[in-house]
Amino acid sequence: MVNRPKIVGMAIGVVLVAWSGLLIAATSSAWGEVPTAPSLLPPSAAPAFSPHDPSTGPHNPAEAARRFEVGLRHAMARDLAQAVGAFRAAISLEPGNPFFHYNLGLIYGMQRRLDAATTEMRTTVSLKPDFSAARFRLGLLLETAGRYEEAVAEYNASLSGDPIGWEAAAARERLARVRETLQAKREAPAGP
DSSP: OOOHHHHHHHHHHHHHHHHHHHHHHHHGGGTSOOOOOOOOOOGGGSOOOOOOOGGGOOOOHHHHHHHHHHHHHHHHTTOHHHHHHHHHHHHHHOTTOHHHHHHHHHHHHHTTOHHHHHHHHHHHHHHOTTOHHHHHHHHHHHHHTTOHHHHHHHHHHHHSSOOOHHHHHHHHHHHHHHHHHHHHHHHSOOOO
16 A cells, blocks of 8 residues: 655655755856755654644545645646645645645745745644745845844754754854855944
8 A cells, every 4th residue: 555645755855856956056146156055854754744633624635645745746837826835735635734834935935935945834833843845945034135134043943853964054053154245234233
């Protein structure tokens, strides 16, 4: 028998690898050089989904997984509008799945819909607070919006625990740059 959650988890990993560097690439011109080689979270590190809360809407994990897989195919084909529709359909059926929100946030980032991307990353970290990749992406989005104090908090959160891979190195680099920016703002003379 096929283990559907494991297949979905592996598919999510593929999207993480394929798209995690792309959100950075979409906004990196404002930051200079940012690593673009994403790392894959092993399936055993995939977080468990939140239990279903009946007040959040219908719960149909099998159909949600099917819709998510359709979204992955659209994302891989760079049909971002269709990917958004499929991911939103999956979320409507299983709103407590942090990976669905994370991937939708990545696609919104690719579309340069930064407010929507920020909302999805916030939802992701509310569902799975130790999801360091989502915290890192949220930090990038907040930094882009000039919300430096919040970006510092998210970069720090992404480094808590046992961060691994290029995202940890990038988070440390971004954290240092944002702190320098904040320090420069504090030291800047007041305007006339």
